[in-house]
Amino acid sequence: MRSRNGFLAFVAAIGLAAGSLSWSMAAVPAPQPGALGKYDITGTYVSGLSSGGFMANQLHVAHSGLFQGAGIFSAGAYDCAQNNLSTALSACMDTVLPRKTPAELEQLTRTRAAAGSVDPPQNLSGDPVWLFHGSADQTVRRPVNDDLATYYRDFGARVVYDNTSAAGHAWVSPIGPNSCGATSSPYVNRCGTTDPVGAMLGHLFGRVNPAASALSGKLVQFDQNSYVPGGNAAAVSMGREGFAYVPRACETAPCKLMVTLHGCYQYYGLVGNALMDKGYLNEYADTNNMVVLYPQATTTTGNPRGCWDWWGYQSDRYPLKTGPQMAAVVAMVKALSGGQPTTPPTSTTTTTTTTTTPVPQCVTASNYAHTTAGRAHAELGQTYANGSNQALGLWNTFTTSSIRETSANYWVKC
Incomplete structure (x- = not known):
């Protein structure tokens, strides 16, 4: 079990939500082409919206030895979709079909952990988890989000669940361009004087300093092909470009790492830098020594909305450590923490031929x-x-x- 100070985190979260009445607005810097560098990373966290929220949960569960907490806007419990699109749409977003209970998904997690497909779920005990669902959100229904809260609580995570907002289906930020109840592009909303991003970070980190009014860091645009198994990001429905915001302080000082995953219809190729610019993470990154990694999914024939894979459109291994998108994001994390990507060799090399597991027979x-x-x-x-x-x-x-x-x-x- 990891030791955390839950009381201080709760106080910090509430204080940020209630006490801040004006917000700093600092445009994200223009991207600079480059590679992911090595930084002194002291803790790794993950956050996301919708499909990115499902993926954030998958990463946290499958790699609970790596990720130390999660912040999730509007998503359900681990592998709710069960490798089935109809289940994903009608049971794990809408609720017209039955879905696995949290207890059943918890047992599935234990079974996979015993097989080595995911990390031991005991790692989740004590982890800070922050969840958000707005009352105007009809895209992923409230009971589905409730299941996620139950799933985490049953494994002993320290859950804060904000379900009192009138928000639509969106990432909610104090500088969001959309009204609170909207569910429309670019899916970044503003809900009055509240600051869910500050509340999330306050819970995950224990406390946070006020957000910066001007950004000092750089936005690195890197080639995601370098981190995808096989070296072809498009083949796993990921865009060529990914991004990382690096505060100036992180060049020389220890920093935390936040992986932030966009939702469907929110990838860079469609909405540009909207989430990076209006998500209000970079402003906190500058004052709290936090690198923010923004991986990017994209569209394919089976994924026309540019979602992250949480129902099996790209691989039936999507929620496991061996899932191609999961492996790619973890490779990026390891590059930022250790300076080297962990991409397997491409299929044209001798090494791949000798180490790749044959396709199982039916x-x-x-x-x-x-x-x-x-x-x-x-x-x-x-x-x-x-x-x-x-x-x-x-x-x-x-x-x-x-x-x-x-x-x-x-x-x-x-």
């Missing part, structure tokens, strides 16, 4: 045979693949299904 059998062989399990007459919990149909000797093992005891439908 196993076709009756659902009864799958369960007796340990590939699946039965619940109330239905069959579910071990690990992914994907539904396979009736549990009997007549119903057949095809599944494959993508990691130890983690089976998915072919």
Whole structure:
């Protein structure tokens, strides 16, 4: 368990929300092409909105030994979507279909941790987690966000959950260009005199200094291809360019790292620097020694809205440590912390040929045979693949299904 001072964090968060009546407005600097440098990183955190919120949770859970806390605007519990688009849309955004309970997703997390697919969930105990959902947000419904709060609390995280705002579906900042209740591009809203960003950082860090009125740092634009497995960002629905805001102080002094993940329709290729400019993170970064990493997703045929992968459009390993987008973001984090990207070699090299795991073969059998062989399990007459919990149909000797093992005891439908 990590030791945190929850009381001081709570006081800091409330004080920032209630006490600040005017806001500094400092335009984000023009991007400077470059590479991610090495900094003295003392703690790593993750935040995000919507699909970026789901991805932030995935990163925090799968890499709980690396990330020390999370701030999430409008998202649900870990792997709510279960590698299924219909479930994602109708159970994990809207609630017209049933979804896995927090308890079921907690057990799924433990099972994956036992297989080494994610870090031990015991790491989450004591971690600060800040959650936000606005009453005008009809994109990801309130019960879904409630599940995320329950999931984290059940693992012992120190959760602050702000669900009293009248905000729409958006990142909420004191300098946001949209009105509080809006759900429209660029999905950065302003809600009166409140400062959710300061409240989030206050909870995550214990305390924060007031935001800067002018920025002293630089915005680095780097090539994301260098951090994606295989070296092709477009192949995993990520943009070529990513960004990192680096305060001047972080060039020589220890700093924290915040990874911030945009929502759907909020990627750089569509809205430009809107989140980086109006999200109010850089202003706090300058006065609190914090590097901010802004990775970028983009559109593909299966991802026309430029979302992060939280339902399996790009890979059925999307919520695991081996998920391509997850691996890319972690490679960026490690580059900032240690100076070297951790990208696997491209498929044209000899090393890749000798180390890449072959694509698993499909196993076709009756659902009864799958369960007796340990590939699946039965619940109330239905069959579910071990690990992914994907539904396979009736549990009997007549119903057949095809599944494959993508990691130890983690089976998915072919």
